[in-house]
Structures are given as structure tokens and as C-alpha cells.
Amino acid sequence: MAPRVRFAPSPTGFLHIGGVRTALFNWLFARHEGGEFLLRVENTDRSREVEESVEQIQESLRWLGLDWDGEVAFQLDRLERHQEVARRLLEAGHAYEDEGAIRFRMPDEGKTGWEDVVRGHVEFPNEKLEDVVLLRSDGRPTYNFASPVDDMDDGITHVVRGEDHIANTPKQIRVLEALGAPLPAYAHLPNVLGADGRKLSKRHGAVSVEEFRARGYLPEAIVNYLALLGWSLDAETTVIPPEELVRHFTLDRVGASGATFDYQKLEWLNGVYLRDLPPEEYAHRLVGYLREQGFDGDEATIRAAAPLCQEKIATLGEFLAFAGFFFERVEPDPALVDGSADLLAEAEQTLAAVEPFTAPEIEQALRGLAERLELKPRRAFGPIRAAVTGSNVSPGLFESLELLGREESLARLSAASRSA
């Protein structure tokens, strides 16, 4: 039987990166096994619901490439079903009324356990199991009731979720047993933590998919990185594109201990993916990203600047800080050009005569100038770079000059020379 799994977020806000990891493992498992991946919104607590979040969650999943099967289901739409099942349990003596609510009768003795796919045998003493509320006094189901009932109705074969649900599992198992439903396999994923060992939150850095997207991370890099949080292919491999992930992912290689989210490693991985992109694709994504961020600089210039930056930045978000000088005049840091008035004037003259105005010729001319002035290349090019790009960190100088064009390059050199 093909497995069927689900991702069941509650619509209380944006999609948290820890939630994405849960969704990802479900998705990878389903796609690897040729099963189905369902999306179910657990919205039984209307008071905590955040407008727009349902759409945002879907948009985030789509952006990451985590496609789900069928329509999105909403837990609240199945209210009548939940009430009917609760009545059944009431009539069968498995539940009782309590101040308007309906509670499930947990056994008082013995144990309730299961073979967790990632942790092995887990069991709880039944005396520790509270009689959970099935239906609130207003008739709405609670999570510990709606969730297993929906899993049953949806034919969920594997419940893959965060480890914070471990203590809920015995309760849900008892409910399912009382209903005579087959038990799904359970796999409890380790938590995703911040650097201080606590649950990853806003103060550790970006936590929502939207934020990572806005900062210029690639979905495939995020997916790759997240897959490594709790799962590994082998002892060696780190860079594993989504298709490879699908090909190799198995639940038995998921670890059980909490994983700290490492922003530096994600950034490195993002750089790997960025550099691996074919140049046209890189330019395409860069334009898309910049437009999404509201940047309206000339597209041809963006595309021309793209290859000069591809090997040098790790996130698309760095582009404007790194190559923004292509789109507007910049004020060089006085300290970088100070005392170089003559050099800059000479460079201006030299470049005025370069023909054609292309990187190789520009390089030859400027190296010749450095030699004449008896300056080490790095000493000679530093002020020129600052005059033209505004910074001592930039794309290649000669390529930058070519792209900027002779007229603009000379103008900037002239201005800097006067102020130096």
C-alpha cells in the first residue's frame, strides 16, 4: 500500500522554518515512496487564527517546491463528522460528559506504547494519561481528537511530526483504538533549535520562509539545508539537490536528537547553489528577486552585472550592496582615495585612450599605468576601484569599468580625482 502522509499546520501565522522541516520530511517521504502528501489546516482554535496565514503557508510551500496532493483540507469543515464520532464514543462508554464538554476515558492501568520510526519503543504509563477533552462545551473538537480522527478518515499511514507531539501520541492511540481504527506508524522528528539550545525563534534570526526569501535565499538551498537537520545521506555528502533528496530519503536515517539551526552553513550552501546556476538562469533569478523586492533598476544592466557577481555573493540579497554602483553614482569613502589625485587623473587619461573599451584592453592599459608609476597592482587599483565603485570590495575592476562604460567611468574618476 502506498503511504499517505500529511502536513497539518495551524494557521496561527507565517510558516516557521521548523514547520517547513516537518513538511519537507513528510513530502520527501511521500515522494520517495510514491505515496501521497496531504495538506490539512488545523483551524479548530479560531481565536488564534491569523488572517492571510493560510494563503501564506501555501505560498511558502509552493515556493519551496513542496507540492501537495488534492485540495487543502480544513479541520473546521469536518465539524459535524467530529461531533458524530464523539457521540459514538459517548454512546459506547469510551467518553463521558463533563461540564458541557465531552471527555475521553483513558485507561488507568497498564501502558500505552508504540514503535516510533525514529526513536524505537516509546511508552507511557496509562495512569499519567489525562482524560482528554474531545469536544469543547461549544461543540468544537480539540486537537487531540480532531487530529487522529482526520488521520483515520484520510487514510494516513504515517504520522511524521515534531517531537513536541510525543506526549500526545499515547492519547491519540487510545482514541484510535476505541474507534477500532488501524494505527498509523509514528515518526517524531527532533526539534530545530536556536544557537542557545532553545526553540528557534525570531531573536535567533530569520525564521519564516518569507524572510529567507526576502533575503535572497534559493528554495533548493533551503530545502537541502533543512533536509540535513535531522537526516543524512551518508558520512560524506552535504550538497544534495531536491531531486536527489527525493531519490534517497528514508525515515530510518532520521536522527533523534535536537538540531541547532546554523545560519552560516545555510549561507554557504546558498552560495554553492548560486554558483552552480547556469549564467542565464542566475541572471533570471536575480532579476526576479530584485523585482520582487521592488528594485526597478535597468534590467539589461542587472543581467550584465549578474555574471560579475555570481561567484562573489552568497545570497541574492547582497547584490545591491555589492553592485549597486552600476545603477547610481556613489560617494567613495574619502579614506580610500585620499592622496591619490594624481593616480586617478592619470587613470582617467589612460582610459580615455583605451580602444575598444573592453575588459582585456582596460586591464592591459591600467597594468601599464601601474608599471609606469612603479606601483604594485593592488596599490594602483585600490583607489581606482574606490573612485568607480565607491568601495574597496567590488566585482572585478576591469569588467566593472567596461560595463559602466567609458563616459561614466571617466566622470567618476574625474570627480574622485578632484576631491582626493
Added chain:
RNA sequence: GGCGCAUUCGUCUAGGGGCCUAGGACGCCGCCCUCUCACGGCGGUAACACGGGUUCGAAUCCCGUAUGCGCCUCCA
């Protein structure tokens, strides 16, 4: 407090009794490359939480302790 889960370099991890004087990756440090930055190359740093067992032999199995985290809501 009770119950549960977890514990290998700073971080992510490999490891399932001898292949481990513990491997890979990120980070960090050094060198090389070099017009800056980056990339790349080379080298280095750094870990089996602790204590008992079991065994000829333990990172690997068992017990205990410690620490961290989770849950104990008519939240999910």
C-alpha cells in the same frame, strides 16, 4: 514537581562491539592563488557528558547520575 525524549568536534553529522590513535561538512586559523572581495587548492584546530557494569575488546550493549529540551490547556 511528574512523565517523556535526547546527549560524538563551537554547529550539522558518519558511526550500530574490533575497520576509530573516531570520518565528512560549516565555522575558525595558516599558506597558496590573486586587482579588492569571493571562488578554488593545501594544511591545521576541535568531540565520543560523567560513573559503574557486560565483554578478550565499547563511541557502539545494560544500569545509574548529570544536563538540555518537550509535554502536563475546553492550545495546536
